[in-house]
Amino acid sequence: MTSAAAWTTLPLPEGAVEVHLVRRVRKSIGIRIADGRVELIAHPRITQARLREVLLARQDWITRHVLQQREQKQHLDDLTALSYLGRSLSIQLVGGMRRSARLDGEVLQVTGIAPGDTTGLQAVVAGWLKRQAQLLFPLRLAELLPHCPRRPGKLALSSARTRWGSCTAAGDLRLNWRLVQAPLLIIDYVLAHELAHLQHMNHSPAFWAETARLFPDWKNARHWLKQQGSSLFRFG
Numbered sequence: 001m002t003s004a005a006a007w008t009t010l011p012l013p014e015g016a017v018e019v020h021l022v023r024r025v026r027k028s029i030g031i032r033i034a035d036g037r038v039e040l041i042a043h044p045r046i047t048q049a050r051l052r053e054v055l056l057a058r059q060d061w062i063t064r065h066v067l068q069q070r071e072q073k074q075h076l077d078d079l080t081a082l083s084y085l086g087r088s089l090s091i092q093l094v095g096g097m098r099r100s101a102r103l104d105g106e107v108l109q110v111t112g113i114a115p116g117d118t119t120g121l122q123a124v125v126a127g128w129l130k131r132q133a134q135l136l137f138p139l140r141l142a143e144l145l146p147h148c149p150r151r152p153g154k155l156a157l158s159s160a161r162t163r164w165g166s167c168t169a170a171g172d173l174r175l176n177w178r179l180v181q182a183p184l185l186i187i188d189y190v191l192a193h194e195l196a197h198l199q200h201m202n203h204s205p206a207f208w209a210e211t212a213r214l215f216p217d218w219k220n221a222r223h224w225l226k227q228q229g230s231s232l233f234r235f236g
Contacts, residue, residue, distance in 0.1 A: 010038060010055065012063050014070070019055065029054050033065045079121055082108060082235065084132070086183030091125065101128035126236030133157055133180040140187050141173075147214055150198045159236070164225065165190045167197035178232040182224075189221030 006018035018037040023044045029051065030041035040051055055062075081090050089108050096111030101124050103109075108128065113120045134157060141155055150171065158166065158174040166174045173194050179187050192215035200207035211218050 006037070007040070008052075008055075010059065010062065012066060014067060017062075017066050021051070031055075031058055031062065033062065033069060036066075036069065038062055038066070079118055079125075079234070082125055082129075083181040083231070084108075084129070085180065086186075091121070093121075099124050101125060103128075122235050129180050129235060130157060130177045133175070133177040136180060137175050137187070137191075140184070141191055144188070144191055144195060144214060148195050148198065152195060152198060161233075164229070165194040167194040167201075169201065171198055178236065181232045182228070185217065186221050186224055189215050189218050190225075192218065 007021035008019045009016040010019050020037060020039050022039050022041040024041055026041065026043055029043075029046060030039075031054075032039040032041060040055060042051055079091065081088055083089070084103075087106075089103070089106055092107050092109050093113055093115060094109045094111050099110075099112035099120065101108055101110045108125065110121060110124050113124060137157070138155055141152075145151065152167070153170055153172040155173045155175065157177045160166075160174075160176055164176045164179060173191075175187075175190060175194070179190055193211055195214055196207050196210040199210050208218075215221070
């Protein structure tokens with residue numbers, strides 16, 4: 001188990017980070033970075049001197065990932081702007097009693113929210129994004145359907161925290177509403193990914209070949225989601 005107090009600290013350019021030691025029976029020494037701290041996972045027989053050697057040897061890697069997580073947290077905490085189809089919109093609180101949101105140019109005007117009510121603001125913005133997703137996703141699906149050997153069933157929104165989309169054996173699709181914040185190409189990739197599952201309910205070479213047929217630039221889109229996907233969880 002992780003000790004209550006930090007085992008040591010690691011100095012970084014923008015402030016030291018706590019390092020917690022987790023003793024567990026395993027062959028290799030693992031490093032995990034989460035919630036602003038580093039976890040060093042090692043077999044109980046590994047000496048602390050050896051652990052410090054590993055920590056120093058991986059310091060550059062740790063620094064890069066800790067700073068990346070700090071930047072992502074700052075981004076998620078910022079509720080003055082949002083992304084919509086890959087472009088940045090500013091959020092403006094305006095007068096009014098009824099909670100609602102309306103897009104005016106590059107500004108999302110939000111009414112009925114008191115300054116400082118972050119929970120209310122997140123709910124209103126998330127609701128607006130979901131409505132845009134409900135309108136947009138079927139249109140993007142229609143663009144891909146002529147190329148599909150098998151037609152899908154129903155298309156619904158998903159609020160999953162760990163999956164961008166899913167496809168059932170019956171052919172029903174679910175797409176994470178948060179994707180409406182991403183560029184259109186990312187939405188099209190996830191749709192193509194799920195449509196490929198209509199032919200192959202796995203991630204075999206044949207599945208990826210079908211994905212590539214439907215969306216040739218799938219590798220870049222997949223990389224974008226791995227690098228930028230966490231930024232889509234600012235609202236909701």
